[in-house]
Amino acid sequence: MGDADARPVGDGRDRDMEGRARNARPRDGLGRPLPYGADGVERQPEGVVRSPEETVVEAQALLGAGKPFHAHEVFEDAWKSGPESERGLWRGLAQVAVGLTHAARGNVKGGARLLRRGAGAVREWGVESGEPRPYGIDLGGVGEWAVALAERVEKEGGVVDAGVEAPRLRP
Template sequence: MDRWGSTGGTRDGRDAARRDRDGEGRARNARPRDGLGRPLPYGADGVQRQPEGVVRTPQETVAEAQALLDAGKPFHAHEVFEDAWKSGPDGERALWRGLAQLAVGLTHAARGNHAGGARLLRRGAEAVREWSAGTGEDRPYGVDLAGLTRWARDLAESVEHAGASVDAKTAAPRLR
């Protein structure tokens, strides 16, 4: 056994099956997860995962992410934003990445990781603010970037300094 607790294993499929990896050793992420994206034991009833790599219109992205935020599933909203970030036009990637950071910041805050949540909320707020300043757009696809920036900074302040408990559903922002 090595220092990380591994017995070595092989890449012939036996180790991959035991560790939920493909034949190349990459994680398959098939483990069930809760609404905040935390892994659950195999066989547990988890929240349905967002399919990865879905190409949506920007309007579909915003609508689906808002529905997930409203349901208290910011981790899953982050995955929707991540798809837009990876598949969208180069000029919009910073926007979608910033929105994904806001969603994952809320995820961390709701999980009780106050410092990490606050850091990601501020990083996401700065990213969407910079994108807006650089493009001159303050409401792309109807998304209220100034309002999101205020929301993120206020929530970051609250969780970082007050150590406030965060309910992802009630703390979720309105994107439009």
């Protein structure tokens, strides 16, 4: 059920038809809530089951468009719907995307921490699984990119351009 189906209830919070909390406010390209009625970017639908190939292609397109928050949601769907053995891979990629989101929002500390956490997770998953390029994803390259961006963000501070700084998942 999408956010379009969310409605305020007695406690003033947006809820879906089953009563689960859902924020129906529009969001900007970095996932920040905007005032009700503002023009936002289209949200990623939640709970979509995609093939790994579809996940990588869609997430890369969103990253390249400067929408790492939305790419994170695509990775999150993969980690929640995919095989247990791959959850660490998709969770790590989601953390990298959220790290880029925070860096693009100017949150130096949170961005750097999540970039490093995601880099460690994807590298660890690659080592443990023996698959350094699952689905063509260059885990070593993504990890190096994330650590380098974390270091640069901490050193220079400020806001990064999410589209310009987006990682290449595949070489």
